[in-house]
Amino acid sequence: MIEPIGNQYVVARPVYSANAFGEEHKKKQRYHKTFLDHLKVCCSCSSQKAKKIALSLFPIASWLPAYQIKEWLLSDIVSGISTGLVAVLQGLAFALLVTVPPSYGLYAAFFPVLVYFFLGTSKHISVGPFPVLSMMVGAVVAKLSPSESTTTVEISNSSISNDSSTDEYKVMVAATVTVLSGIIQLLMGVLRFGFVVIYLSESLISGFTTAAAVHVLVSQLKFMLQLTVPAYSDPFSIFKVLNSVFTQLEKTNIADLVTSLIILLIVFVVKEMNQRYKAKLPVPIPIELIMVTDRLKTFFPHSLVSCFYVENLQEVLVGVFIRVTRMLKSLSDSERSHCLITNLASK
Structure with missing residues (x-):
């Protein structure tokens, strides 16, 4: 016992000898488990242990019965639709x-x-899907896939493209890379290699994110301008892509460019409105849904569609995405203008 007395402390406690301390505090006998004992514990099964393992593998079984339908369902539906639309559009773009x-x-x-x-x-x-991973897989696909070609058939001076076989080979390469990456990631997870992320600095992560955004932006230019840009997989591919884009600017599809700029402007403005007036709006404006529905056709008259081939992705089995427009390469400037004037006059 310690009691303060002025500026001093008085310590009062019993004085032990070795024998007296041993009598009062007897040493506990510890049983060291063998490897066989640990193996029996790990391999044993009981109802409680099976339930715990099942809940850890399928967490939905624990939170779904406690789901509050009246309080959460409406908000979850709205957020699910918005998030799902963004995921679908990102999947198509990636x-x-x-x-x-x-x-x-x-x-x-x-x-x-x-x-x-x-x-x-x-x-x-x-x-x-993640854009950086998509670009990395795309580089492998471009490196291993055969170059696209066409097979000419002497029937009515037509040619048949073997795009279907090329696409199947590309899908096979992408699927192989995905499976191998999943196996490697699974092995790294089993070996607990996730600790490596702890040593990544904030500046490194910020630089990686910024560089990834620049690469994704550059990779989308050929789709916005509808240019034929070859795939590069070397370390300086971004500069080669920019060089290829700048040397083909005169071939830009104006309809593609206008479509992309209009959609970018509308989405940006509506996103800012949703963020600024989120307290006054009952639900956020689903601008993604508006942009991928038939309402987008109101921006483009039928005359522009017939002249510039404003085409949606009807080839996709369940596609709901508006494909970037394509200009008729066979039409010259005068023929294109004549087509546009003729269609406008007919309306």
């Missing part, structure tokens, strides 16, 4: 980065969310 048919972008937007619904631990996260 499919172009991988150079595979856009329909596979729909699969990439749907199946990860479906799997995470049952196996995920967070109710407020949306998983799906």
